[in-house]
Amino acid sequence: MTAKFLRLAATLTFAVATSQAVAQESANNVANTTDWSVFVEPVEGGGAPKECWGVSKPKETVNTKDGAPVSVRRGEILLFVTYRAGGAQGEISFSGGYPFAGENTPVKLEVEGKAFNLFTGGEWAWAGSPEDDATILAALKAGGSAKLTGRSGKGTQTEDTFSLLGFSAAVDEAAKRCAS
Numbered sequence: 001m002t003a004k005f006l007r008l009a010a011t012l013t014f015a016v017a018t019s020q021a022v023a024q025e026s027a028n029n030v031a032n033t034t035d036w037s038v039f040v041e042p043v044e045g046g047g048a049p050k051e052c053w054g055v056s057k058p059k060e061t062v063n064t065k066d067g068a069p070v071s072v073r074r075g076e077i078l079l080f081v082t083y084r085a086g087g088a089q090g091e092i093s094f095s096g097g098y099p100f101a102g103e104n105t106p107v108k109l110e111v112e113g114k115a116f117n118l119f120t121g122g123e124w125a126w127a128g129s130p131e132d133d134a135t136i137l138a139a140l141k142a143g144g145s146a147k148l149t150g151r152s153g154k155g156t157q158t159e160d161t162f163s164l165l166g167f168s169a170a171v172d173e174a175a176k177r178c179a180s
Contacts, residue, residue, distance in 0.1 A: 031173050034166025035059070038173045052178035053082040054170035058160040065156050072156055074098050075123065079146065079162050081137065081171045083178040090137045090171065093126040094118060096160070098152045100125065107150040109136065111143040118148075125150065141168045
């Protein structure tokens, strides 16, 4: 339970920092690879970046309630792979743009017929362990698209489909920039 709490705290801290950095694209965007972008969070005073990530927005979003399409307002919908200098490598996270239904309601990530469950907290979802991150990362590198299905606290089901064109190049670039 403590490890899960620490991972949640780290992810939420990262989420705040990342959402601010994404809003400052011109300052932190270091590469674009088809449908993915690479960002870095530099160490103050220069040197190697402390965080590097590949990120993309969905190509398609479908929102339904009770099986019928609905129009809803959502915040930024983003899929991330994050690397940290001297720390976690290849962490998968997803910002759904709304508060998820709860911790016991995972977000489903599907890549080429393979399904993974992501844990949720607030508007964020992430893999459960470094081993899960590595397995998902390998599937994403081999796939053409990824679909994330979640449910909001208001009962809206969302399906966000991300292109994986440029994914491998983006995450390789992010990993290289944060290599310690």
